Structure formats: structure tokens, C-alpha cells
Amino acid sequence: xxxxxxxxxxxLLLAALSGGCARLQDAESPVATPSVTLAQKDAAxxxxxxxxxxxxxxxxxPVFPDDYWVFVHFLDTDGELMWTDDxxxxxxxxxxxxxxxxxxxxxMFVPKFPYVGETRIELGLFLPKTGGRxxxxxxxxxxxxxxxxxxxxxxxTDNLYVVFKEGxxxxxxxxxxxxxxxxxxxxxxxxxFRNPMRDVTFYFQCDQPVSALGDPQHVELRIGPTVIDRFTxxxxxxxxxxxxxSKAQLGGSETVEITVAVDKTFVPAIMAQLKSSxxxxxxxxxxxxxxxxx
Numbered sequence: 001x002x003x004x005x006x007x008x009x010x011x012l013l014l015a016a017l018s019g020g021c022a023r024l025q026d027a028e029s030p031v032a033t034p035s036v037t038l039a040q041k042d043a044a045x046x047x048x049x050x051x052x053x054x055x056x057x058x059x060x061x062p063v064f065p066d067d068y069w070v071f072v073h074f075l076d077t078d079g080e081l082m083w084t085d086d087x088x089x090x091x092x093x094x095x096x097x098x099x100x101x102x103x104x105x106x107x108m109f110v111p112k113f114p115y116v117g118e119t120r121i122e123l124g125l126f127l128p129k130t131g132g133r134x135x136x137x138x139x140x141x142x143x144x145x146x147x148x149x150x151x152x153x154x155x156x157t158d159n160l161y162v163v164f165k166e167g168x169x170x171x172x173x174x175x176x177x178x179x180x181x182x183x184x185x186x187x188x189x190x191x192x193f194r195n196p197m198r199d200v201t202f203y204f205q206c207d208q209p210v211s212a213l214g215d216p217q218h219v220e221l222r223i224g225p226t227v228i229d230r231f232t233x234x235x236x237x238x239x240x241x242x243x244x245x246s247k248a249q250l251g252g253s254e255t256v257e258i259t260v261a262v263d264k265t266f267v268p269a270i271m272a273q274l275k276s277s278x279x280x281x282x283x284x285x286x287x288x289x290x291x292x293x294x
Contacts, residue, residue, distance in 0.1 A: 028135055029058065029060065029061075029135065030058055030135050030136050030137040031057065031058055031061045031062070031064075031125070031134050031135065031136060032055045032056060032057045032058055032061065032096075032102075032125075032134075032136050032137070033055070033056045033058070033136060033137040033138060034053070034054070034055050034123055034124075034136055034138055034146055034148055035053075035054045035056075035138075035148055036051055036052065036053055036054070036121060036123065036148040036149040037051070037052040037054070037149070038050070038051060038052075038149055038151055039051075039052075040151070041151055041152065042151055042152040042153070042154055043110050043151055043152075043153060043154070044110065044153075044154050044155060044156045045110050045111075045112055045113065045153070045154075045155060045156045046109065046110060046112060046156050046288075046290070047109070047110055047156070047290065048107050048108070048109055048110075048203055048288075048290060048292070049107070049108045049109070049110055049151070050105065050107055051105065051106050051107070051108060052103070052104075052105045053070070053089070053102075053103065053104055053105070053106065054101060054102070054103045055089075055096070055101070055102040055103075056101050056102075057096050057097065057098055057099060057100050057101070057102065058098065058099075058137070059098050059099045060098060061096070061098045063094075064093040064094045064096060065094075066093075066094065066127055067088065067092040067093050067094050068093045068125040068126060068127055068134060069086055069087065069088050069089075069125070069126055069127070069128055070086065070087055070088070070089055070123055070124070070125060071084065071086045071123060071124050071125075071126050071145075072084060072085040072086060072087070072108075072121065072122075072123045073121070073122045073123070073145065074119055074120070074121060075119070075120045075121075075122065076115055076117065076118075076119065076120075077117055077118055077120075079120075079141075082111075082113050082115060082119070082179075083111050083113060083179055083180070085106070085108045087106065089102065089104060090104045091104075093125065107203070107240055107242075109203075109205065109287070109288045109290070110153065111179025111180055112179045112181065113153075113179040115153060116153055116154055116155055117152065117153060118150055118151075118152055118153075119150060119151055119152070119153045120147055120149075120150050121147070121148055121149040121150065121151075122141055122145045122146060122147050122148065123145070123146060123148055124136065124144050124145045124146060133145075160193050160194055160196060160200075160291040160292075160293070161193065161194075162191050162192070162193045162289040162290060162291060163191065163192050163193065164183050164189070164190075164191060164286075164289075165189075165190040165191065165192045165257070166189065166190045167185060167186045167187070167188045167189035167190055167260075168183045168184070168185055168186070168189050168286075169183060169184040169185075169186070169280055169282070170183070171183050172184070180287070181287070182285045182286060182287045183285075183286055184280065184282045184283065184284070184285055184286075185260055185262065185282075185283035185284050185285075185286060186265065186281055186282075186283055187261070187262060187265050187281070187283055188259055188260070188261050188262075189259070189260040189283070189286075190257055190258070190259055190260075191257070191258045191259075191260065191289050192255050192256065192257045192258075193255065193256055193291050194254065194255055194256075195250055195251070195252075195253060195254055195255055195256045196250075196291070196293050197247060197250070198247050198293055198294070199244065199245065199246050199247050199293070199294045200244075200245050200250070200291050200292060200293050200294055201242055201243065201244055201245070201291075201292045201294055202221075202228070202229075202241075202242075202243045202244075202245050202258070202289075202290075202291055202292075203240065203241070203242055203288060203289070203290040203291075203292065204221065204229070204240070204241040204243070204260075204286070204288070204289055205238065205239070205240045205241075205286070205287040205288040205289075206219070206233065206238070206239055206241075206284045206285060206286045206287065207233070207236075207237065207238040207239060207284070207285050207287070208233050208234070208235045208236075208284055208285065209235065209236070209285060210235060210266070210268075210274070210282075211235040211236055212271060212273045212274060213235055213266055216232045216233055216234040216235070217232070217233045217262050217263060217264060217283075217284060218230070218231075218232055218233075218262070218263040219231055219232075219233050219260065219261070219262050219263075219284060220259075220260075220261045221241075221243065221258055221259070221260060221261075222258065222259045222261065223245070223249055223250065223251065223256060223257070223258055223259075224251070224257075226249055228243050228245055228249060228258070229241055229243040233284060238287070244294070258289075260283075260284075260286070262283040262284055265281045265282055265283045266281075266282055267279060267280065267281055267282070268280070268282065
């Protein structure tokens with residue numbers, strides 16, 4: 001075999017190895033620069049926190065091989081994780097293109113957590129099925145987690161507290177210490193709060209986790225005979241409604257009652273596919289009801 005053939009084969013092998021190293025290096029390059037803008041610098045327990053997310057995709061970012069999720073961690077001053085708001089971005093990452101800016105907003109309710117003080121927000125991109133995280137540009141806190149914002153968490157002092165009055169089951173809690181809780185409605189549930197005598201925005205967060213229910217439920221929110229909101233609730237997706245309610249709609253009484261009405265309920269114990277012994281009549285699962293004066 002001629003000497004130049006050996007040299008050529010060695011060159012091709014070296015080129016292949018170099019190309020592989022280049023691809024690996026490219027895969028480890030930052031894929032985007034994240035940032036979060038908060039609508040306020042402090043927030044009370046139980047209140048909505050408006051968050052604007054922005055990802056500036058790197059000009060040399062490779063094609064995302066899968067749809068990554070955004071993990072969002074809220075930590076105290078000791079760096080201890082308090083709660084999370086992991087979510088899938090509205091535009092799946094496989095549609096992100098080099099050089100473009102991905103921007104969207106989310107409303108997160110501050111859970112009932114026993115902490116007051118500075119709260120740090122860290123985020124990153126991860127693949128749910130493997131837990132793998134992508135590198136990004138920013139103030140890293142290790143393990144590809146990037147600090148993007150801080151705010152001050154304070155105790156709830158709002159006197160427009162919403163009371164779950166009638167037509168509700170007992171409060172249930174998710175994982176211990178998560179601060180996430182909910183109440184199941186019956187066919188009709190009543191919420192009440194002090195009348196601020198001014199226009200308000202009514203926040204209402206709910207879902208229907210039972211996919212075996214079949215057709216979506218139809219939900220109405222009413223003050224007396226007046227329907228202030230009407231929507232269809234499909235199984236699996238958490239819904240956050242923001243309804244502007246006028247002073248006139250609130251009426252002139254000292255307190256306001258909002259009726260939450262669903263068109264159909266179910267009893268888990270009589271649905272064989274659920275394999276449950278729960279005998280309660282259930283409507284929808286409500287996480288938050290909050291009144292914000294305008």
C-alpha cells in the first residue's frame with residue numbers, strides 16, 4: 001500500500017475526530033440568554049405575580065432536538081427551594097430559531113409559604129423525560145440554573161380576602177411544604193368578599209384533572225343573575241381567568257357573593273375507570289380566587 005494512502009486515511013480519521021469534538025463543543029455552547037421582568041418589586045402571600053419571560057436565542061444555537069420545559073425555582077436567602085412554577089413555553093423550543101427573541105407572560109400566584117424576605121428566582125431549560133438541562137448565558141448558580149430576578153415576599157395584608165362560603169369541599173394540599181392547595185366545588189359554590197365599592201379585576205384559577213369525565217365542563221361565574229364570566233373547561237389544563245368587574249356589577253351591599261356554577265358534576269366512587277372510593281359530588285378544582293381593585 002502506498003505511503004500517501006496511510007497519510008490520507010490518518011488525515012480523514014483526524015478530521016472525523018475533530019468534527020466530532022466541534023459538534024460536542026457546539027452542543028455545549030449557550031443556546032439562549034434568559035431574563036424575567038416582574039410587574040412589582042414585592043408580593044404578598046396569595047397574590048398574583050405578573051412575570052414577563054424573555055429568551056434571546058443565540059445566533060449559533062443548534063436546532064433543539066426536543067421540546068424543553070422551563071423550570072422556575074423560587075428560593076429564600078439561604079438558597080433553599082420554596083416552590084416552583086415549571087412550565088412549557090407557549091412556543092415549543094423545537095420552533096425556536098437562532099437569533100430570534102421568545103417573549104411571553106405568565107401570572108403566578110404566590111403560595112402560602114411561611115417566609116418573609118428577599119426571594120430569588122432562578123430558571124433554566126430542561127427535558128422532562130431525562131432531566132437534562134441546556135447551557136445558557138447568564139448569572140449561573142450551578143447545575144445550569146440562572147438567576148434572573150428577585151422580589152420581596154411579605155405577609156398578606158389585603159382585606160379583600162375571598163372566603164369559600166357554601167358549596168365547597170374541605171381544603172386539600174399538594175405535597176407538604178409546597179404551599180399549593182385547592183378546594184373542589186359542588187355543582188354550585190359561593191365565594192364572598194368585602195365590597196370595595198370600585199372596579200376590580202377578579203382572578204379565578206381552576207382545573208379539571210379527571211380526563212375520564214369525557215366532554216368539557218361549562219362554567220359560569222355570576223353575581224346575582226348577572227353572568228360576569230363564562231368559559232369551557234377541558235380536562236388537564238389549568239385555567240386562569242381575569243375578569244374585569246365594574247363597581248355597578250358589584251352592587252351596593254357591604255359584601256359581594258360570586259356563584260361558581262358548573263353544568264355537570266361527577267362522583268369518583270361510581271366511575272369504575274377511576275378505581276376510587278371517594279363518594280363526594282365533585283365539580284371543578286379551584287386553586288385561587290383573588291380580588292384586585294383597579
